[in-house]
Amino acid sequence: MISAQHTIAAQHTWLAAGEASEHRGLIISLFAVFVAATLVITVWAGRQTKDAADFYAGGRQFTGFQNGLAVSGDYMSAASFLGIAGAIALFGYDGFLYSIGFLVAWLVALLLVAEPLRNSGRYTMGDVLAYRMRQRPVRTAAGTSTIVVSIFYLLAQMAGAGVLVSLLLGITSDSGKIGIVALVGVLMIVYVTIGGMKGTTWVQMVKAVLLIAGAILLTFLVLLKFDFNVSDLLGSAADNSGKGKAFLEPGLKYGATGTSKLDFISLGIALVLGTAGLPHILIRFYTVPTAKAARKSVIWAIGLIGAFYLMTLALGFGAAALIKPAEIIASNKAGNTAAPLLALHLGGVDSNWGAILLASISAVAFATILAVVAGLTLASSSSFAHDIYANVIKKGQATEKQEINAARYATVGIGAVSIVLGALARDLNVAGLVALAFAVAASANLPTILYSLFWKRFTTSGALWSIYGGLVTAVGLVLFSPVVSGKPTSMFPDVDFHWFPLENPGIISIPVGFLLGAVGTLLSKEVPDAEKYAELEVRSLTGTGAH
Amino acid sequence: MATETPPPAKHQLPSPVEFTEAQASAEFGELRRAHRSFAFPLTIAFIAWYLLYVLLSCYAGGFMGTEIAGNINVALVLGLAQFLTTFLIAWWYARHAAAKLDPRAEAIKSRMEGGA
Structure with missing residues (x-):
């Protein structure tokens, strides 16, 4: 997700001096081991997937700790592993700023969203948004925004995945990159259609353990090099970066103008308001039996994600201290290969240990990508099947079997769309897509969730105004921002129709989403359904009648 | 995975009248107040603290660059402080919820589901 600003795409470089190709065999073997292991898990989970609650919510039988691991696995994308470490390696302190936003954001989910959602919903974000509203229009809106957010996020991950894996394997041809994108797409379709939420959850747990273990190992090796003296590590990073003290202060990346x-x-x-509106994160709370377990999951996730981001500091500054900046940039302009390069250097560039470490860390990055895209695909196909197919098209008359089948077809459809778009987007600047996913989640979803849960007066029109208003404002502003046109780094660098100066629309679109929800409510003559609100409020706070 | 434990028994949902009565009850009022009076101000506080940090990073470079010990400067300490406050708030909320929210929620839930 950090690929925001450090575009993973659009880089045509590869790991320095053919290091990758020497170790390619080892890297591919480790990838294959991971894929084989996850496929076994998926088939096993698929056998246990019998009804809708299994497919959408993993049977609601995961423990708080298991789900906390899976939430971490769903949230920490390859971009936040490779991207943040790389950003710190190249821009020092400014790279660290992201991890803070990504972490603090979890408190919104913990205090306001996770437990009420778990208590009152069944399978999707739309369940809660439409609870006391007219079902069809609000479900349609919730489904639309779920799919838009997830597809943008997915696309960024797919495009990033193609480029990253190509970098790690030393593949530079276009067909090679497209092949990687297609492979990732096919694997995610298999995970989700066969394994459903159960399979996806286990894949995410395995990934989280691998990622955290990899980070602990590298952090330990970095600190060992500096005798556990953090000040020395920072000093060497500042010296080696060529930027001096400025490397340890804010401003190298964002302080220009x-x-x-x-x-x-x-x-x-x-970032801070988007997390609690990301559908693929929200549906994870349905996989545990109670709101208490949902709370535990978030607390575990905060602990694990926080610890992980602290370790990325050591990785980033370690890479800055031990590797010449020119070597990092030569490998990938955005610094995305800093962590694998660090592994190589820590193990010894010409030694077997170096090769093994590099291969292991590369395999972890690959695992990370797969777990995140599976979660995103599941969120969008669930919402299509449950919100749009079952409740809008079939007006609530679909059988469970029809609904699950619709979800499986939707998975294949969404997977196919993302393979095509991901292949087309492989050389595009993915920054806008990720920033857009967070901004849309914060502008369209979060206001509607909070109003639905806590504002008695809120109505159907209010919900539609905030979802569509937030969505259109966020997407519209990005369309006319430098992300899309007018700059060398834009998607369409040769044309210029941008008039909005910022790359991220959040500062405008988030207040607009909140404001429109309030205005739409106050302007409508609709009388809020008091009985339904009583039901939602009592259920969301007490868990009465929770599924 | 704990798949061996049976899923929680599905209860008949209480009637709209029961929900409306429950919502109006003093007991539920206390639960709502205990949640809102904790969660709302704290949310505003941690977002304000986070924004302060973002603004300092953007506009107070000199202050943020002040060294405290060796190469460790104010910027790094404040960044780590954001981690620390996030961990502390999570822990504090868990304690608050276990002491003030869970018992009240349980009582209302078992009364409502017991009657159904």
Whole structure:
């Protein structure tokens, strides 16, 4: 997700000096082991998937700790592993700013969203948004915004995945990159259609353990090099970076102009408010039996994600201290290969240990990508099947079997769409897509969730105004931002129709989403359904009648 | 995985009248107040603290660069402080919920489901 700003795509470089190709065999073997293991898990989980609650919510039988691991696995994308470490390696302190927004955001989920959602919903975000509203329009809106957020997020991961894996394997041809994107797409379709939420959850747990173990190992090796003296590590990083003390202060990446500072503030707001509106994160709370277990999952996730982001500091500054910046940039302009390079250097560039470490860390990055895309695909196909197919098209008359089948077809459809778009987007700047996913989640979903749960007066029109208003404002502003046109890094660098100066729309679109929800409610003559609100409020706080 | 434990028994949902009565009850009022008076101000506080940190990073470079010990400067300490406050708030909320929210929620839930 961090690929925001450090575009994973659009880089045509590869691991320095053919290191990758020497170790390619080992890397591919480890990838294959991971894929084989996850396929076994998937088939096993598939056998246990019998009804809708199994497919959508993993049978609701995971423990708080298991789900906390899976939430971490769902949230920490390859981009936050490779991206943050790389950003710190190249821009020092400014790389660290992201991890803070990504972590603090979890408190919104913990205090306001996770437990009420678990208590009152069944399978999707739409369950809660439409609870006391007219079902069809609100479900349609919730489904639309779920699919838009998930597809943008997915696309960014797929495009990033193609480029990253190609980098790690030393594949530079276009057909090679497209092949990787297609492989990732097919695997995610298999995980989700066969394994459903159970399979996806286990894949995410395995990934989280591998990622955290990899980070602990590298952090330990980095600190060992500096005799556990953090000040020395920072000093060497500053010296080796060639930027001196400025490397340890804010401003190297975002401090250039007034606009870039404003852009950072906008991104910061979107990050901190976006997480609690990301559908693929929200549906994870349905996999545990109670709200208490949902709370435990978030607390575990905060602990694990927090610890992981602290370790990325050591990885980033370690890479800055031990590897010449030119070597990192030569491998990948955005620094995305800093962590694998660090592994190689820590093990010894010409030694077997170096090769083994590099291969292991590369395999972890691959595992990370697969677990995240599976979660995203599941969120969007669940919402299509449960919100749009079952409740809008079939008006609530679909059988469970029809609904699950619809979800499986939707998975194949969404997977196919993302393979095509991911292949087309392989050389595009993915920054806008990820920033857009967070901004749309914060502008369209979060206001509607909070109003639905806590504002008695809120109505159907209010919900539609905030979802569509937030969605259109966020997407619209990005369309006319430098992400899409007018700059060399834009998607369409040769044309210029941008008039919105910032890359991230959050600073405007989030207040607009909240405001429109309130205005739409106050302007409508609709009388809120008091009985339904009583039901939602009592259920959301007490768990009465929870599924 | 704990798949051996049976899923929680499905209860008949209480009637709209029961929900409306429950919502109006003093007991539920206390639960709502205990949740909102904790969660709302704290949310505003941690978002304000986070924004302060973002603004300082953007506009107070000199202050943030002040060294405290060796190469460790104010920026790094404040960043780590954000981690620390996040961990502390999570722990604090878990304690608050276990002491003030769970018992009240349990009582209302078992009364409502017991009657159904």
